[in-house]
Amino acid sequence: MLAIYKRELKSYFYSMIGCVFIAVLLGFAGIYFLAYNLNGGYPYFSYTLSGTLIVLLIAIPVLTMRSFAEERRSKTDQLLLTAPVSLTKVVLGKYFAMVTVLAIPNLIFCLYPLIIKMQGTAYLMVDYMSIFTFFLLGCVFIAIGMFISAMTESQIIASISTFGVLLVLYLWSGILTLFPSTAIGSLIGLIIVLTIVVFYIFHMTDNWLISAVIEVAGIAACVVTYFVKSSLFENLLTKWFSKLAVTDVFSGIASNSIVDVSGIIFYLSLIVLFVFLTVQMIQKRRWS
Amino acid sequence: MIEVKNLVKKYGNHIAVDHLNFTIEEGKIYGFLGPNGAGKSTTMNIMTGYLGATEGEVLINGHNILKDPEEAKKCIGYLPEIPPLYTDMTVLEYLDFAAELKKIKKKEREEAVEQVVKLAKLYDVQERLIKNLSKGYRQRVGLAQAILGFPEIIILDEPTVGLDPKQIIEIRELIRTLAKNHTVILSSHILAEVQEVCDYVMIISKGKLVASDTPVNLEQLMAGSETVEITTRATQTEVRDILRPVANVEKITTQVNKDNTTGAVIEVKNHADIRESVFMAFAEKKKPLLLLKNTKVSLEDVFLELTQNDAEAEKLETDELEAEESDAVKQEMEEGENEDAGNL
Numbered sequence: 001m002l003a004i005y006k007r008e009l010k011s012y013f014y015s016m017i018g019c020v021f022i023a024v025l026l027g028f029a030g031i032y033f034l035a036y037n038l039n040g041g042y043p044y045f046s047y048t049l050s051g052t053l054i055v056l057l058i059a060i061p062v063l064t065m066r067s068f069a070e071e072r073r074s075k076t077d078q079l080l081l082t083a084p085v086s087l088t089k090v091v092l093g094k095y096f097a098m099v100t101v102l103a104i105p106n107l108i109f110c111l112y113p114l115i116i117k118m119q120g121t122a123y124l125m126v127d128y129m130s131i132f133t134f135f136l137l138g139c140v141f142i143a144i145g146m147f148i149s150a151m152t153e154s155q156i157i158a159s160i161s162t163f164g165v166l167l168v169l170y171l172w173s174g175i176l177t178l179f180p181s182t183a184i185g186s187l188i189g190l191i192i193v194l195t196i197v198v199f200y201i202f203h204m205t206d207n208w209l210i211s212a213v214i215e216v217a218g219i220a221a222c223v224v225t226y227f228v229k230s231s232l233f234e235n236l237l238t239k240w241f242s243k244l245a246v247t248d249v250f251s252g253i254a255s256n257s258i259v260d261v262s263g264i265i266f267y268l269s270l271i272v273l274f275v276f277l278t279v280q281m282i283q284k285r286r287w288s
Numbered sequence: 289m290i291e292v293k294n295l296v297k298k299y300g301n302h303i304a305v306d307h308l309n310f311t312i313e314e315g316k317i318y319g320f321l322g323p324n325g326a327g328k329s330t331t332m333n334i335m336t337g338y339l340g341a342t343e344g345e346v347l348i349n350g351h352n353i354l355k356d357p358e359e360a361k362k363c364i365g366y367l368p369e370i371p372p373l374y375t376d377m378t379v380l381e382y383l384d385f386a387a388e389l390k391k392i393k394k395k396e397r398e399e400a401v402e403q404v405v406k407l408a409k410l411y412d413v414q415e416r417l418i419k420n421l422s423k424g425y426r427q428r429v430g431l432a433q434a435i436l437g438f439p440e441i442i443i444l445d446e447p448t449v450g451l452d453p454k455q456i457i458e459i460r461e462l463i464r465t466l467a468k469n470h471t472v473i474l475s476s477h478i479l480a481e482v483q484e485v486c487d488y489v490m491i492i493s494k495g496k497l498v499a500s501d502t503p504v505n506l507e508q509l510m511a512g513s514e515t516v517e518i519t520t521r522a523t524q525t526e527v528r529d530i531l532r533p534v535a536n537v538e539k540i541t542t543q544v545n546k547d548n549t550t551g552a553v554i555e556v557k558n559h560a561d562i563r564e565s566v567f568m569a570f571a572e573k574k575k576p577l578l579l580l581k582n583t584k585v586s587l588e589d590v591f592l593e594l595t596q597n598d599a600e601a602e603k604l605e606t607d608e609l610e611a612e613e614s615d616a617v618k619q620e621m622e623e624g625e626n627e628d629a630g631n632l
Binding site: 006077286 | 299333336337338339340342357358359361362364366368370372373374375376377385386388389390391433
């Protein structure tokens with residue numbers, strides 16, 4: 001694992017992607033910092049970070065796009081997969097290398113609150129907490145990007161689809177208002193979600209029997225519950241989906257100074273989930 | 289050492305490997321021979337754990353490649369068809385990385401890398417970036433990576449592709465040296481290479497093992513149809529008349545050559561050596577023989593026979609009907625085929 005971690009990290013700096021990533025993040029954070037904190041005199045660095053979040057949406061796909069797509073295209077994955085190293089370690093090695101690249105600008109961010117402090121009042125606790133959450137959010141994004149990169153051979157496809165997914169996550173709270181709040185609307189929405197999940201299960205297992213059973217059982221359960229107690233379904237979709245608003249945890253800290261511990265646990269579980277899915281995706285490819 | 293049991297690999301409806309069974313013993317050089325798309329690379333990829341098999345299992349030193357991958361993979365050095373090189377690294381950096389990946393201890397790493405650099409003759413390019421190296425050198429870096437740490441089993445997928453003749457000879461020598469204390473498996477579609485290097489040949493066609501034996505035995509397997517080839521000034525009818533009394537002649541095919549001589553191919557029964565009696569028969573009639581030689585079946589013929597059986601069978605059946613009237617035409621066709629085989 002250490003070997004892969006070191007090689008990946010080095011290659012990010014040989015290929016300039018790492019340097020460009022750090023430079024872009026620091027550059028934009030610098031502009032926001034100048035505008036909001038230095039010229040505007042606003043004492044919270046966390047506000048600057050919320051502005052920088054949009055840059056992260058563009059920068060993360062560039063960082064993650066090559067992680068597995070490039071290996072597969074140039075067939076170097078043959079070296080990794082035939083070496084006496086478990087697949088999980090290969091994935092973790094790569095993941096931690098990308099996290100390290102992300103950690104560098106975040107460490108530099110830690111200096112900014114101190115600059116504010118030199119000029120007057122600063123809210124160090126809030127600022128450092130939001131830098132930490134910003135970093136964790138970046139780690140979630142990297143895990144998602146890595147998973148998407150493992151699905152394709154093309155870096156371009158990987159980066160564009162990662163950007164698409166991240167943008168949807170970023171705009172999630174806005175999209176949420178478009179969902180129906182009536183009971184019947186929620187029911188239909190739920191069935192659609194179920195069908196998508198079943199399609200994914202079918203795609204991963206190639207077992208139509210299991211997929212069909214899950215689909216039928218799921219629909220039956222939903223419909224029966226709906227007829228027994230339809231009030232349960234009111235606002236259900238919005239309620240459930242609002243949990244997916246990944247960036248809300250960060251903005252909660254950044255704009256309202258509310259630290260949501262369950263949100264941080266949510267981030268960590270998302271990271272574990274996507275690292276796991278990446279391993280599964282690569283495993284699956286060996287059998288198809 | 290390696291046991292492959294009932295291996296099947298399907299890509300959708302296409303069967304790439306079809307119920308393959310074989311065992312590989314220690315200290316020999318094995319050659320996988322087969323036309324393009326026969327399933328050589330797929331088999332190797334499954335044996336090294338890169339791909340999963342649809343059915344069947346592979347045991348490396350008793351370790352199942354799927355259930356106990358780390359132990360199994362420790363015993364294998366693998367050079368895939370396309371060397372898995374990180375082109376943004378120098379040769380030394382790459383080999384260092386590969387050594388660490390193969391869990392060679394830190395103290396021994398430097399020496400191990402030095403050794404393979406020497407063996408693969410990479411000393412001159414060791415500081416250069418891999419992306420600036422030629423195909424031949426890249427192949428050698430890949431080979432160096434495969435033999436790094438000297439695993440018990442070395443699997444090489446077409447190791448001499450892209451090398452110049454001098455390098456090919458060097459690599460073959462290297463493989464022979466390695467075989468003294470390692471098991472080497474290599475794949476190739478170059479017959480001469482397999483014949484020269486390997487102790488044991490496995491011919492694969494359409495995912496099936498069609499023959500496996502030593503090169504010498506494979507040639508003997510086919511030796512049932514030995515032939516004697518002659519060239520003479522006599523006409524075709526004269527040749528047939530002269531040969532009629534000679535014993536052990538199965539069949540004669542004749543043709544008129546461009547320089548007005550007659551060529552004939554005599555098929556021999558019972559493995560007899562009829563060269564002397566043929567010579568005497570012609571001498572009695574005062575017809576000079578310009579050429580008289582035994583043609584032995586080569587590995588090429590075995591290869592063609594075994595791998596093209598299915599495809600050619602239908603074609604030959606229809607051909608035979610037409611060709612029965614003019615043996616000469618058929619003879620020419622066969623010669624043409626042999627030439628093709630020579631150029632493989």
